[in-house]
Amino acid sequence: MCGIVAYLGKQKAEPILIKGLKRLEYRGYDSTGIALIENDELQVHKKKGKVAELETELSAQSFKSSIGIGHTRWATHGEPNDVNAHPHYSADQSLAVIHNGIIENYRSLKTELQKKGYSFKSDTDTEVFATFLQDVKTSNDLNLEDAVRLALSRVVGAYAIVILSKEEPDTLIAARKGSPMVIGVGKGEYFVASDATPIVEYTNNVIYLNDEEVAIIKSDSLEITDLKDIPLTPKIHEIDIALDEIEKGGYEHFMLKEIFEQPKSIADCMRGRLKMPEQTLILGGIQKYTDALIQAEKITFIACGTSWHAGLVAEYIFEEFCRIPVEVQYASEYRYRNPIVKPGEIVIAISQSGETADTLAAIEIAQRRGAIVLGIVNAVGSSISRVTDEGAYLHAGPEIGVASTKAFTAQLTVLSMMAIKAALLKGTITDSTFRELLNELNDIPAKVAKALTLNDKIKEISATFKDAHNFLYLGRGYNFPVALEGALKLKEISYIHAEGYPAAEMKHGPIALIDENMPVVFIATRDSSYDKIISNIQEVKSRKGKVIAVVTEGDVLIPGMADYTIEVPATHEALMPLVSVVPLQLLSYHIAVMRGANVDQPRNLAKSVTVE
Ligand code: F6R
Numbered sequence: 001m002c003g004i005v006a007y008l009g010k011q012k013a014e015p016i017l018i019k020g021l022k023r024l025e026y027r028g029y030d031s032t033g034i035a036l037i038e039n040d041e042l043q044v045h046k047k048k049g050k051v052a053e054l055e056t057e058l059s060a061q062s063f064k065s066s067i068g069i070g071h072t073r074w075a076t077h078g079e080p081n082d083v084n085a086h087p088h089y090s091a092d093q094s095l096a097v098i099h100n101g102i103i104e105n106y107r108s109l110k111t112e113l114q115k116k117g118y119s120f121k122s123d124t125d126t127e128v129f130a131t132f133l134q135d136v137k138t139s140n141d142l143n144l145e146d147a148v149r150l151a152l153s154r155v156v157g158a159y160a161i162v163i164l165s166k167e168e169p170d171t172l173i174a175a176r177k178g179s180p181m182v183i184g185v186g187k188g189e190y191f192v193a194s195d196a197t198p199i200v201e202y203t204n205n206v207i208y209l210n211d212e213e214v215a216i217i218k219s220d221s222l223e224i225t226d227l228k229d230i231p232l233t234p235k236i237h238e239i240d241i242a243l244d245e246i247e248k249g250g251y252e253h254f255m256l257k258e259i260f261e262q263p264k265s266i267a268d269c270m271r272g273r274l275k276m277p278e279q280t281l282i283l284g285g286i287q288k289y290t291d292a293l294i295q296a297e298k299i300t301f302i303a304c305g306t307s308w309h310a311g312l313v314a315e316y317i318f319e320e321f322c323r324i325p326v327e328v329q330y331a332s333e334y335r336y337r338n339p340i341v342k343p344g345e346i347v348i349a350i351s352q353s354g355e356t357a358d359t360l361a362a363i364e365i366a367q368r369r370g371a372i373v374l375g376i377v378n379a380v381g382s383s384i385s386r387v388t389d390e391g392a393y394l395h396a397g398p399e400i401g402v403a404s405t406k407a408f409t410a411q412l413t414v415l416s417m418m419a420i421k422a423a424l425l426k427g428t429i430t431d432s433t434f435r436e437l438l439n440e441l442n443d444i445p446a447k448v449a450k451a452l453t454l455n456d457k458i459k460e461i462s463a464t465f466k467d468a469h470n471f472l473y474l475g476r477g478y479n480f481p482v483a484l485e486g487a488l489k490l491k492e493i494s495y496i497h498a499e500g501y502p503a504a505e506m507k508h509g510p511i512a513l514i515d516e517n518m519p520v521v522f523i524a525t526r527d528s529s530y531d532k533i534i535s536n537i538q539e540v541k542s543r544k545g546k547v548i549a550v551v552t553e554g555d556v557l558i559p560g561m562a563d564y565t566i567e568v569p570a571t572h573e574a575l576m577p578l579v580s581v582v583p584l585q586l587l588s589y590h591i592a593v594m595r596g597a598n599v600d601q602p603r604n605l606a607k608s609v610t611v612e
Pocket of ligand 1: 305351354355356488
């Protein structure tokens with residue numbers, strides 16, 4: 001949520017900020033702005049809308065400033081408009097602030113400041129902080145960095161914040177608590193950003209700022225302290241993100257690129273872990289807790305959205321192969337439901353971004369109550385990867401499209417590998433089942449590639465249903481979470497109302513919705529519930545519903561019943577979600593494009609939900 005970028009060096013800051021904001025736009029895109037120091041003046045330029053609109057507006061001007069801050073917003077306080085856009089000036093316009101997060105005590109700070117005679121232009125918590133900082137600085141006669149530390153010690157809530165001051169025009173101050181922030185260390189230049197995407201084309205050396213740390217960045221020095229001014233030694237990490245991973249590479253949208261990347265991202269996820277000649281499976285990241293995992297009396301998955309759907313698939317897999325009871329919890333509920341956690345219990349947090357606020361809070365509660373928390377995370381160096389006890393990265397590469405696709409299949413890949421390995425060690429599957437599953441896993445990238453060849457057919461089906469008002473997605477067993485995921489993908493990018501259900505639940509209510517206008521997507525691949533789902537298809541057809549069925553290649557029964565069939569390659573039923581989800585991703589993508597929706601930046605959404 002909200003993208004932050006800042007630059008201090010010898011180059012002109014404005015083009016770096018604009019380019020950085022474009023890279024970060026997937027985090028929030030309702031308004032945007034930058035602040036620069038021009039001719040000793042602190043200038044703020046900001047407006048509602050996309051970064052490209054601000055870029056056009058600024059194109060007539062030339063800027064010399066080699067320091068600056070920029071922000072692309074996902075509104076939390078106040079509607080998206082020019083005034084609420086960041087950066088925000090302090091009351092005396094000596095400071096400009098960009099902020100990601102929520103300052104929870106901003107109302108009391110605002111009242112305090114209003115009593116002192118300050119007034120505010122925007123509805124934002126950030127403007128309150130900017131003026132609060134100014135007031136702390138002037139009333140206590142402090143320099144900027146001391147004022148920032150004192151002001152932040154009075155702030156309740158989450159923040160990633162960067163401050164630019166007219167009085168100290170060669171200094172950037174950055175700080176974080178609960179919202180991500182990365183500092184790029186170049187040669188004689190520094191970058192600050194919400195994630196590494198705006199930084200990678202300039203430097204691979206980054207520092208991940210930790211909670212309650214403050215960075216004082218000058219052209220020739222970088223100092224990091226805690227809020228009490230105790231100096232800290234920053235650790236420089238080398239990141240490994242290629243530029244083409246964060247560019248569209250000829251595709252019309254990031255989402256399409258990422259859907260088509262899946263054969264590679266799944267293979268990357270298995271690389272070095274699944275060793276076919278040796279027939280072994282090694283998950284280095286969770287070796288310390290392997291025994292705890294296989295002896296677990298219960299495993300609890302915590303996640304949100306698509307990652308939660310991956311947890312639901314994992315529930316089936318772990319129960320089937322490892323015979324361990326599994327609970328899958330929405331992180332947002334878990335954090336407030338007084339969960340019962342036995343010391344040493346295994347909790348597995350799943351998150352693409354590694355920054356989801358609800359998941360982070362749920363992890364904290366689980367750890368506080370004695371759980372071992374493992375993280376299944378895509379974004380390297382992200383908060384979840386750092387706070388969890390151990391974990392496995394997805395290695396799917398950066399996911400930029402707001403709707404998660406390749407991260408979902410990579411999550412399923414890691415979770416399947418974990419379950420299969422744990423089952424072997426636990427003795428709940430035989431060696432031959434283990435080898436069979438390994439072979440099936442190894443074939444998944446090729447099968448996903450085959451499913452992708454259905455793109456044209458799916459595009460045609462999409463054209464038929466693009467004007468539908470509702471969709472129902474039905475699946476059973478391993479394909480039930482796939483139904484939920486298909487429905488989520490469709491609603492988030494096309495804005496068509498869609499619901500996913502276990503197919504057998506249809507008769508307990510949703511069947512009332514079926515008529516000739518209701519498209520029903522069945523994920524009906526050949527598995528242990530195949531005969532049952534055929535009955536469900538018949539129930540829909542006899543009420544004139546339109547059936548789109550994802551079936552296994554060579555199915556002869558369902559094509560005779562369904563209005564449209566999409567044939568995907570066969571695999572073990574536990575791994576089928578990796579393949580059967582692909583046509584659903586494509587269906588949502590094409591429907592959304594045909595409806596004129598912005599698939600990479602759907603309305604009201606943002607990647608990385610760093611607020612509650
Ligand atoms: C859906 C989607 C969201 C995320 C959810 C969790 O396409 O992207 O539902 O899955 O916000 O995000 P992460 O996985 O980053 O914790």
